[in-house]
Amino acid sequence: MKLTQEEQDMLDGKFGKAAKKSMEILTTLGEIFDAEYMVEVYGVQIAGVSYANLGEAGLEYLNEMAEDGKVRVLTTLNPAGMDRENWQTLGIDKEFAKNQNRAIDAFAKMGIITTCSCTPYLIGNAPHFGQHIAWAESSAVCYSNSVIGARTNREGGPSALASALTGKTPYYGYHLDNNRHGEVLVNVNASVKGTDEFGVLGKIIGDKLVDLGKKIPYITGIPLATIEELKSFCASVATYGGTALFHMEGITPEHNKYPKPTEIKFEINQADLDKTRSELIDDDIEIDFVSIGCPHASIHEIAEMANLLKGKKVKKEFWITTARPTKRIADEAGYSKIIENAGAKFAADTCCVVAPIKERFKGIMVDSAKACYYGRAKNKFKVKIGSIEECIEEATR
Amino acid sequence: MKFVGRKIYKGIAEAEAIVTKDGISFYGGIDPDTGKVVEVGHELEGQSISGKVLVFPTGKGSTVGSYTMYRMKKNNTAPVAIVNKEIDTIVAVGCIISEIPCVDKIDISNIKTGQNIIVNGSEGTVEVK
Numbered sequence: 001m002k003l004t005q006e007e008q009d010m011l012d013g014k015f016g017k018a019a020k021k022s023m024e025i026l027t028t029l030g031e032i033f034d035a036e037y038m039v040e041v042y043g044v045q046i047a048g049v050s051y052a053n054l055g056e057a058g059l060e061y062l063n064e065m066a067e068d069g070k071v072r073v074l075t076t077l078n079p080a081g082m083d084r085e086n087w088q089t090l091g092i093d094k095e096f097a098k099n100q101n102r103a104i105d106a107f108a109k110m111g112i113i114t115t116c117s118c119t120p121y122l123i124g125n126a127p128h129f130g131q132h133i134a135w136a137e138s139s140a141v142c143y144s145n146s147v148i149g150a151r152t153n154r155e156g157g158p159s160a161l162a163s164a165l166t167g168k169t170p171y172y173g174y175h176l177d178n179n180r181h182g183e184v185l186v187n188v189n190a191s192v193k194g195t196d197e198f199g200v201l202g203k204i205i206g207d208k209l210v211d212l213g214k215k216i217p218y219i220t221g222i223p224l225a226t227i228e229e230l231k232s233f234c235a236s237v238a239t240y241g242g243t244a245l246f247h248m249e250g251i252t253p254e255h256n257k258y259p260k261p262t263e264i265k266f267e268i269n270q271a272d273l274d275k276t277r278s279e280l281i282d283d284d285i286e287i288d289f290v291s292i293g294c295p296h297a298s299i300h301e302i303a304e305m306a307n308l309l310k311g312k313k314v315k316k317e318f319w320i321t322t323a324r325p326t327k328r329i330a331d332e333a334g335y336s337k338i339i340e341n342a343g344a345k346f347a348a349d350t351c352c353v354v355a356p357i358k359e360r361f362k363g364i365m366v367d368s369a370k371a372c373y374y375g376r377a378k379n380k381f382k383v384k385i386g387s388i389e390e391c392i393e394e395a396t397r
Numbered sequence: 398m399k400f401v402g403r404k405i406y407k408g409i410a411e412a413e414a415i416v417t418k419d420g421i422s423f424y425g426g427i428d429p430d431t432g433k434v435v436e437v438g439h440e441l442e443g444q445s446i447s448g449k450v451l452v453f454p455t456g457k458g459s460t461v462g463s464y465t466m467y468r469m470k471k472n473n474t475a476p477v478a479i480v481n482k483e484i485d486t487i488v489a490v491g492c493i494i495s496e497i498p499c500v501d502k503i504d505i506s507n508i509k510t511g512q513n514i515i516v517n518g519s520e521g522t523v524e525v526k
Contacts, residue, residue, distance in 0.1 A: 025493050028405060032489055053461045057429065057468025061494055136460070156460030158490045 001030045001170070002037045010166055018069025018110075022162035029159060030170030039132045039171045042150075043074040044164040045120045046112065047136035048157025050081035050354035051100040058157070059099070062106035065161065071111040072167035076125040078137045079296070079321070079351045080104060080116040090319070090347055096356055112164065116349040117323035119231060119296040121148065124325070129253055132175055134163035138244075139235035139295050139370065145245040147230050149253040151175045154244050174245055181258035182218030182247050184209065185265035189221060190273055195232035195301075196387045198225070199369030200277045202236025204268055207276075209241040218261050220249040221268075231295045235370035280372045282363070282382035289361035289381070290314070290395040291352050292388055293321030294368035299329045304388060306335035309342040314395040317361065318344040321351040344395070353378065365394050400503050402480075404521035405489055408498035410478035411515045411526075414508050415449045417441045422458030423465040423491060432474030450516055451476035452508050456488035466491030478516035480505060480523055 009015060010023040026038065048054055054062070081100050082092040108114050117123055118137045127133045127150035135141050136155040144150040153173040155163070163169045173179055186208075192201050205217050217237075225233070225248070237243040247255040292305060297320055305320060320339065322330075327348040330336045336346065347355070352364070353374040363382040364375045367390075372383040386394065417440045421427070426436035432447030447469075456462065466488070469475035479492055484501035492499040498518030508514060508525060515524040 021494065025490055028489055028493055029486060032403075032405070032484055032486075048461060048464065053459075054464060055429075055468060057471060058461070058464035060471060061464060061467050156463055156486060156490055158463050158494055159486065 001027055001035060003027070007038055007168065016068040018065045018067065018165050021065070022165040025159055025162040026166060026168060026170055030172065033170065033172040035170035035172040037171055038168040039175060040167055041073055041134045041163050041169050042127050042131040043125050043133050044071070044160055045076055045078065045125060045135040045137055045140055046107070046157060046160045046164065047078040049077045049079065049103065049107070049116055051096060051103050052081045052354060052356045054103055059103050059106065061158070062103060065165065066106045066109040069110045069165045071164040073164060074125055075112045075164040076120045076123070077107060077112060077114055077116045079118055079354050080349050081355050082350050083347045084349045086346065086348070089345060091360070092356065110165065115324055117296050118351065119298070119323060122296070122298055122326065123323045132169065134160050134169045136160040138238040139231065141244050142234035142238040142246070143231055145174055146234065146247065146252050180245060180254065181216070182261045183214045183216045183264065184212060184218065185261045186217045186219045186268060187221050187265065188219060188268045190268065190270040192222060192273070194387045195228050196367045196385050197273065198229040198233040199236040199367070199385065200273055200280065201268065202233045203240045203280070203369045204272055204276045206237045206239065206241025206243060208266060209243060212264060214264065215243055216245050217243065218247045218255070222248055222251060225251050228298055228301055232368055235295050235368060239370040239373050277385060280369060280383065280385040282384065285363040285382040285384050287316065287363040287365045287384060287394055289317045289364045290391050291319040291321060291364060291366050291371065292391055293319070294351055294353065294366060294371035296351065297322040297326065299326050301388065302326065302330045302335050303333070305392065306338040308389060308392045309344060310338050312342050312396045314343040315397065316395050318395045319347040319352070320344060321347045324348045365391050367391055398507065399522055399524045400507060402500045402502040402521050402523060404518055405484050405499035405501055406492040406497060407519040408496065409515065409517045409519065410450065410498050411513065412448060412450045412477045414452050414510055414512050414514045415441065415444065415446055416452040416505060416508050416510045418454065420455055420457040421453045422456070423462035423487070424459040426458060427465065427469070429465050429468045429472060429474060432469060446476045447474045449476050450478045450480060450514050452480040452505050454482040454505065456485040458487070460487055462487045463491035463494060466497065467495045470495035470497065478518065480508065480516060
């Protein structure tokens with residue numbers, strides 16, 4: 001790889017140990033993937049934040065990096081394993097909380113903004129069209145590439161941290177025009193509405209892409225989509241298909257930039273949506289947990305929930321997972337009070353995918369296809385998908 | 398017999414090879430405290446990879462696997478070197494942060510479990526003694 005003098009100096013250790021190790025990671029990846037040089041990144045989003053995933057080993061690595069490492073660009077974190085203010089109410093044990101805070105302290109020492117969210121684009125870590133970034137959370141990677149038109153590969157925890165500590169990423173993969181054109185044409189012949197349905201659509205497309213061995217769909221037939229619907233779709237298609245980029249005609253900014261794929265195509269009809277929805281509802285489910293906010297709930301979704309919960313009481317454990325800054329807006333707007341008066345709980349900074357809640361509940365109802373996947377695989381819950389309205393109906397019944 | 402591949406991480410190590418045709422997921426697939434493969438149905442299930450040259454086609458699974466490799470290195474349960482047919486990012490990053498010599502682009506069908514081999518990550522070579 002061709003390195004600038006500054007990059008070479010980092011690799012030689014002139015910027016300290018952490019920058020050296022980081023540049024080793026980035027140049028090695030660059031050489032593996034035939035990058036010719038590095039590009040500067042505008043911002044970074046780091047995964048591998050929950051202590052449940054990091055363990056002592058990951059923490060030790062972070063502490064080693066934090067000895068002399070300092071971020072050079074705007075950097076935020078993925079969800080942690082707990083709400084940093086409200087963990088006791090949510091039943092997280094003391095030992096876990098202590099360890100989780102040790103990890104967050106290490107990130108803070110490096111100058112990282114310790115806002116823990118899978119929706120960095122909703123809380124100010126927001127690139128513009130065409131900018132290079134290094135993000136790790138799979139749903140956010142898909143959102144930034146597709147909906148914003150920024151450019152990132154699917155980074156892992158250590159490689160994203162390496163970009164934060166150097167301000168660079170190797171120029172390969174989704175950073176290049178050549179690798180961003182649609183590969184499979186997907187025609188949607190049904191009306192798709194709501195976060196749950198967009199999640200179902202994401203699963204259909206994701207599963208199909210895995211079968212085809214392809215990554216980038218070009219989707220037609222969706223006339224309009226909200227940010228909330230798109231973030232749900234991104235989470236789902238990334239979970240089921242490993243997709244980091246899609247184009248949606250009339251919706252995403254690069255849909256006109258590359259030719260529509262013609263060779264490989266498939267159709268999605270109402271029957272496909274119905275069938276896949278039924279796959280996200282387990283038989284004999286006994287729901288004792290309802291959660292909204294995968295990916296993290298937007299202020300729009302929280303307002304909607306406040307409206308639906310007003311004057312009601314939830315009869316099941318109900319978590320709204322969101323970013324801390326979004327929760328603060330909800331506090332100011334009075335939504336939090338309405339929601340908490342109804343007995344629902346905020347779980348800020350965290351989510352049901354990374355919190356240590358394995359086997360704590362029998363059945364979870366969610367509006368997210370991604371949450372269904374991890375509810376089953378990681379937490380061993382039975383799952384049911386439904387709209388936000390249906391979730392609240394279930395919780396208050 | 399000496400094979401030339403691609404250098405992934407520097408350093409030289411000599412040890413007994415343990416070879417598998419299956420992919421390896423360090424997160425969830427290996428117990429970092431014992432160094433044993435715990436993935437159900439894996440060709441190496443129940444066997445230890447500690448202190449050996451681990452030879453497998455490519456990595457798979459969660460990106461947390463890089464941290465698992467680091468943990469194994471600290472626990473003294475890590476393999477002393479890794480040889481892959483085609484490296485993936487998880488194992489590459491794991492080798493770099495854990496400082497485990499690694500070479501890829503090697504036809505691993507030439508290596509058999511139990512053979513003594515030397516991995517030279519700085520040169521990108523693998524020698525079967």
